[in-house]
Amino acid sequence: MKKLIKLLILYIFIAGCSVVAQTARVKGILLDESNKPIENATIKAGNLTAKSNENGFFQIKIPANTKVTVEISHVSYKKSSVTLELKINEDYELNVVLSQKAEQLGEVIISAGGRKRIEGVTTIEPQLIRLIPGANAGVENILKTLPGVYSNNELSTQYAVRGGNYDENLVYVNEIEVYRPFLIRSGQQEGLSFTNTEMVSNVDFSAGGFQAKYGDKLSSVLDITYRRPTKFQTAFDASLLGGSATVDLVSKNQKWSNITGIRYRNNSLLVKSQETQTNYTPTFADIQTQINFDASTKWQWSFLGNISQNKYHYQPLTRQTNFGTIDEPIALQVAYDGQEKDEYLTFFGAIKSTYQANENFKLKFIGSAYHTQEQEHFDIMAQYRLGEIDTNIGSDTFGDVVYSRGVGSQLTHARNNLDALIVNAEVKGFHDIQKKKSQVEWGFKYTREDIRDRIVEWEVIDSAGFSLPSPILDIPQEQPYTPYTGPLAPYQYVRATNFVQINRFSGYAQWNYRTNLGSSQLWINAGARAHQWIVQGDNLNGSSQVVFSPRAQFVIKPSWEKDMIFRLSGGLYQQPPFYRELRDTDGKVNPDVKAQKSYHFVLSNDYSFKLFNRPFKLVSEAYYKSLSDVNTYTIDNVRIRYRANNDATAYVYGADIRLNGEFVPGTESWFSVGYLKTEENQNGRGNIARPTDQRLKFGLLFQDYMPALPNVKIYLNLVYNTGLPGGSPSYADPYQYQLRLNDYRRADAGFSYVFKDPSIQSTKSWLKRFKELSLGLEIFNMFNNQNAITNTWVRDVYTKSQYAIPNYMTTRTFNVKLNVRL
Template sequence: MPFSTNAQQSWISGTITDSKSHKPVSNVNILSSSGIGSISDQNGYYKFTIPSNKKFILTFSHQSYRKKISDTLFVLSEKELLLNVSLVEESKKLPEVEVHDTRKIPDNVREQAGVTKVDPKIIKTLPSVFGDFSKVITTLPGVATRDELATTYSVRGGNFDENLVYVNGIDIYRPFLTRSSQQEGLSFVNPDLVSDIEFSAGGFQAKYGDKMSSVLSIEYKKPRKFAGSVSAGLLGGTAHVEGVSKNKKNSYLIGIRQKSAEDILGTQETKGEYKPSFTDIQTFVNFNLSSDTVFTENKKTDYIRSSDLGLLGAYSRNRYHVIPTTQETSFGTLMRVFRLFVAFDGQEVDQFDTWQGGLIFTRRASRDFSYTLTASGMYSGESETYDIEGGYRLCDVSTSLGNDEFNKCVFERGIGTFFNHARNFLNAQVYSLDYKGFYSSNRNKWVYGIRSSFENINDEISEWTFVDSADYVQFHDYVNTNLTLTSKRYSGFIQDSYQFDSLKLLTIGIRSSFWDANQDITLSPRLQFSWKPLWFRKDSTQRDVVFRTAIGFYHQPPFYRELRDRNGVINNNVKSQTSVHFLLGTDSNFKMWGRPFKLFTEAYYKYMYNIIPYDVDNIRIRYFANNKAKAYAAGFDFRINGEFVKGVDSWFSLGLLRTEENLEGDYDLNATLDVNTGDTLVVTRQEKGYIPRPTDQLFTASVFFQDYFPRNRTIKMYLNFIFATGVPFGPPNSMKWRSSFTSKPYWRADIGFSKLLIFNEKRTFHSRHLESLWAGLEVLNLLQAANTGSYIWIEDIYGTQFAVPNRLTNRLVNVRVIVKF
């Protein structure tokens, strides 16, 4: 809490509540006219020091409530003034233009290293293939994706399995068997239900779990009134309803989504009959079990003692059925072009059913102490079955413009057949019990917790690939086994945030975990420090700059995927991977052109050991199932967001990254030959050393830009642009050529136009029940970028291997309508 340099000091404290519900209001900014301030905690409580014997005024502000200014106050030396405040909820109609003031982000978020606050309203307007929540995350600095169909993302050189995702404190899991983005359904997070989003790209606090790369923390709404929405488009639709009980104590959310991918998958080079169906339904219900107002001796409200029970439930039903027919792909250079023709026979049928949810009991026992008890579970039933036969022909294509054979096959380079077979079935169950406590005392905010979980996974694998090419026959990737893994995990943490004064905050914590499958114990100390210097401009106003640094150990115990090698064998000796994070960054609020802006910069270095090497094929991660690598990742992230156009928020992000790994026992054999006879004289072994990791992307950039018609602000334009340099890849099952090549850059522009009709009190558009109507037209992949999702390796008659790109989606026009009531 703030600290006064005077020998004598005083204090002011109190609880901030909602004027109607009397529930505590967190993240309220309290600012004294003397320049000292604080922010209310999750219990609505605040306390800080103030100069003694001086008059001052307090301002209470929150983005969802009306600003409140106190009367002139005065506190004697060494005394504490109790000032409880009730705030009136801001009654907001839908504005013509949504203004997102970056200065309203609570200081406790700004003080956390690597944390970015995301406005959930942006999700509904961001032009993307399915309007998926994850596409907003991929526009943030340090986050990369190379597939518009995928919900996965990598953060600062990590892979898809290194990211934590929480919804109301409950861990969220993604399917196990998906190997391509076409199979993926919707990401878990339903944008219609979201109230708060925080994302950390590294250096996160000890209260978060045991992953090495990032944390995405989502809070679902607790509605205060009845509302809902319905949206529909060519690529799917959504509906949701929310409301409260008559006594305002209980609230509910229900949302359903349907994703229709036939049209977008039909733009790919692989033609066929696509029959995907992706559906999910979610609900979050909150019950206020008790709520008692506790009074002080002078009969003023001190705090609200309450108990709440939340229920989160979700079911996703994903079906992917495709009958491929043909594929025609041209690749190569401007002067040398090759073409692959494939004729298919067979089909693929995949099914993914996932249930996730939990009960969350929250108790505020006193003004300074509260706790949550969470029981959660996940069940996933998955099957992947296919029998696909293909006959292919690879040829050289004429590039001579004046030749009659231009753009035609002139030389047949290879011909062959293949057969892919799989009968894979997986059932996974994870059940967890979690306790967290919160305690505040003067300048300290303590958080601690313990967790236990039970896991049971049954995996039946039967798959192989048959190739008849260049006069020889090969079987690849033959696996036929049944695997079962049952285990228990235990973890705990404790952390303290100590406020030296209003300018400096130190958060230090430690967490530990134990997994009985490998008897591995981890210990992860973590530290964050933030400092807001007293820098002033020429006009005597204070510069709003926060410096942040973090250092910590991040152990990631293996999950089932990391334990299973490519032959279908579980290695229980695999230990936790470890990443040591070093971060240094700034967060600055400023004005440009008289409008608010925020600048975020952060440099980072991660040293990693006991790393489990892996390769990536589309979105499938194939682990080596051993700890035989060490690695590093270093980079710099930059983001500026604000009102480039007055009244609407846009942002520009870029990231620089280099990540490499050194595998134990990874070497090349070099032979020295006799120049006369050609005989081998000596063979030497040369260690490869550090090579690029599969997620090594030197440069990434993203833009989200909004604009509107000056004379009609209800007509808007949205542009979403992503550029990322290529990633390393190599022939399958080849250690010699692993990560030897680099894919082409990924780039994509999606643009949208919308019109908003508001049904307001002026009755410009008359409706008794509707609040607004939003209609949008989107052009996806505006510039028809031919991006590559993965590669097929084909060998010609001379034994030369060719990497044939599996290209992603082409341009598509989408129409969307959103009705709110």
């Protein structure tokens, strides 16, 4: 009997296991029509439900050998369903693209960007990035139209945010921090930014008050996500400035996918429009790839790789710059001899793995390496003549210099080389608790920076036959009336060799909570970051330093008829020094430079409404920053040189307003206005304007089309910034030079004829193979404004005067562009 009972129990157990095992799994990724992942969608199969995560990924078990209807729904999208009959233990890939549909609940419009709206993040559509014209088109080109973002250099991808500089901005691609070259000194050397626009699926930007999960920088966060391909497709772009090609690949079982992009750019068209006549042969090229692998329903892997090579060969010939007044016009004429050869070779690779332990717990593992080899070599002789211009119309010498106020020459030399290797290892965790009302996020990161740098620069200035001694020597000289008897030395001289290693440990933890406050909705985010680092190297032995940065956000959505939210965010933001911030103006490294500290306070209002029965949004923000341990610096074009002594305090305050919406049905446009003021106080000497004190900003991004010719699209990108402090001669006291450059005004326009796209179909047979096809004309600097980036300082021994000669940017330029999607 006992044996019979045991056999019966064993039979029931085996039968039960058999019944349990008779299931299959459905997994996949949910995307919207712009190939962006859809989070928190509900997947239902019978009595079972599941949710999609922030990457759009979901998985759900269904009965095997039975027809089951899987329904996918989200409040912002149309429902989708599919009927499946799967075998036992079968894994089925179901990737779905949902069409957007805003549904009204009472008086509140629920949209897909709700979470980012709560966090105060600005989202930019990838389609917009590809279409809007600009001398350096891409993500950064769009950012420069946003309030609080400032730039007066159309050739550069660098931007300053709310009083910060170019080194104070975080950039992530797929949650992996990316870096820019170290030795760049002018925008025309940059060529390509890291981000390949054709591979982008989502762009988020925060100009301040961002959460603790983002890194240790003072000003902003740009968070970019590359898309996961769902089918085979190709794209090609070509223009007079270069071209690109992108390919999406997907395996038959949907486990593997790959997107690869190749780009080439040549800035000759733009640089040759400047006043300096040159022989210019640049080549900027890169190849970038992302490989995705779904190992199982719980494990996802991806690899992101990039190889970039920039070769900048520049041989200036002549230059004439006219300035002064109508009554007293002056010109600077320069004849050059020599050349500049700069090269930048960059390798970047990163592996990311996501483990979805269960619906409420997720882990991410990220490892990356960045290697750059850079050289900056030049020997350029400039012989100049400064004088008055002949303004007599009809004169044979009209427009030429007829009376010289000063003549001289300048010889500049550099042999700068840098090799840097940066390695990162990071783990992140995400916990969803209390039925989606509360989340906990945390992360730990190790970074090692190994930098080998040699800098050799000198400059010799001769004015009217007399060599000017270095101002650092502070030796009075009365040439030509009194012979100079001091030591012979170049006007500027920097020579240093630095081998530096920096080890960093950083981490963060933050808590998100959603609740009700009476009839209003309340969101709270609170967190903190910690960062420990030590700088070592040849003849360097820095002390270990630790900083702690608490941050918080409070968001309330009143139960009003108007769809409005209010946000208060801020905290202590600290930026441990990167290598550039450790190196002073003499090229020497100070290993004990402290982290710059900034207390942020941001108060904002986000108001969504309808006008002309079309969606609009008005975002207003006021902010204040109090900075200490400030590492002061000078900017020459885009090159930043720090004093590396933390000898100043500073403050920033301002306000930003942005109105965006469908001014033209079916297109997104926006207006933005910003005001800021930032000053610093070095060693208690009093407040002076910081190099990024750009007071007033106006930006416009506008799209339109011709009703009579709907195939013709029009795009306008307009930026106006008041003038920056013009900088000072090298090694001069900034308290003695507070001149400002003229206001920056620029308008870029694009006109495109669309043969075919999702909104414009064609019955012509030759167009059937294309998904998109357009041909356009772009006009850069449409109104031909003369914008200056810096000043050239010309000295004259006889008059003991220095003249600030503006270095003008590009003039009006035309470009032709072809876009193809297959």
